[in-house]
Amino acid sequence: MARTLKLHESPLYRLTSKKKLAALFGVKVADIKFLRQLDSNYRVWPLKQKHQDVLAGMPVSDKVRMVQQPKPTLDAFQRRLAKLLGALEKPDYVYSATKRRSYLDNALVHRHSQPALKVDIRSFYPSVKRKAVKSFFVEQMKCAEDVAHVLSELCCHEGKLPTGSALSPVLSYFSCAPMFARIAALAGARGLKFTIYVDDMVFSGAGLDDDFLALVFNELNREGYAGHKVRFYKAKRPKVITGAVVWPSKVDVPHKxxxxxxLYERALKTAKSEDKVILGKALLGQYRESSRINPGFKVAASRLQRFVEDMTGRAKVAKPRKRPRGRSSYSLFLSRIARLRAEAAAAGAAVGSGAGA
Known part of the structure; x- marks a missing residue:
């Protein structure tokens, strides 16, 4: 089991030149420069309602959420960087982007018979600006100014963290780590338990009141963030925290x-044959995830799996595709950057020969 690293133990620590940055990723400085100069490194689209949700008749949200997804070459670079950052040690109160910790572990911290307060950070990823990302690499990782500039450029889309990047969960925390440390100190001074899962902050303990909430909001506001979806929970009452309902003596699946x-179950009963497989697989995923919280759903998942197998005529339900073995994001980055440079060189040669003719 790989151990976590202190900041100063990371290969990213004290990168003094772009040459060393390129060497860390196994490429040349020209490759990094080429990646920065690509016309469009992202695919951007509005997140639409999933087809299975349409079939189930779920209400359509009026809010349009834009997704910025890095294209394959930049995605491979960002995944490599996310792996390096993911190896770094984090405080005990951080539960997102942390190995062997989950949203359920985060919720269970607050299952005791104490009041609780939940605060979300509004539009978290888009609110994490490139300035904060660069500051992390300069002030915490002690990178040279030009190295931090390049890294912040390759991590951000239009000056902020992209919503569809595998890097954003871990980088958003480190970019805001000083702010979260101050909030943790406020909670500790009142004897409160504090956890954070991406943009969800949860506090529990007897010292909660409106004055404490105001202190938390002040810390958020001074860094350019805004708190919303505030929810107070009374002692000994169920608390809905990061996808789970927790009581002092048990945990369960939320009403939502x-x-x-x-809705899936109802739609599955009346759906056309071609839609039954879609709804069945979607419902099976919900059962399986719910069984992590409530083992009682394992029986329903087992029955539904047999139904879906009969509908599809296959031995087992298809699982999400995994990256082929031996093809890490690191090697993919190397091969893709080499291919893109070769294509650019070939295109340039073709233009040159055409001009000569």
Whole structure:
């Protein structure tokens, strides 16, 4: 089991030149420069309602969420960087982008019979600006100014963290780490338990009141962030925290997820044969995820799996595709950057020969 690293133990620490940055990724400085100069490194689109949700008749949200997804070459670079950052040690209160920790672990911290307060950070990824990303590489990782400039450029889309990048969960934390440390100190001074899962902050303990909430909001505001979806939970009452309902003595699936499953179940009974497989697989995914919280859903998942197998005529339900073995994001980055440079060189040669003719 790989151990976590202190900041100063990371290969990213004290990168003093772009040459050393390129060497860390196994490429040349020209390759990094080429990657920065690509016309469009992102695919941007509005996130639409999933087809299975349409079939189930779920309400359509009026809010349009834009997704910025890095294209393959930049995605491979960002995944490599995410792996390097993911190896770094984080405080005990961080539960997102942390190995052997999950949203359920985060919720279970607050299952005791104490009041709780939940605060989300509004539009978190788009609110993390390139300045904060660069500051992380300069002030915490002690990178040279030009290295931090390049890294912040390759991590951001239009000056902010992209919503569809595998790098954003871990980098958003480190870019805001000083702010979260101050909030943790405020919580500790009142004897509160504090956890954070991406943009969800949860506090629990007897010292909660409106004055504490104001202190948290002040810390967010001074860094350019805004808190919203504030929820106070009374002592000994169920708390809905990061996808789970927790009581002092048990944990269960939230009402919202149960309602979604009921809509799937109802639609599955009357759906056309071609839609039954779509709804069946979607519902099976919901059952399996819910069984992590409530083992009782394992029985329903087992029955539904047999139904889907009969519908598809296959031995087992297809699982999400995994990256082929031996093809890490690192090697993919190397091969893709080499291919793109070769294509650019070939295109330039063709233009030159055409001009000569």
């Amino acid at each position: 997820r149960r309602l979604k499953m009921r």
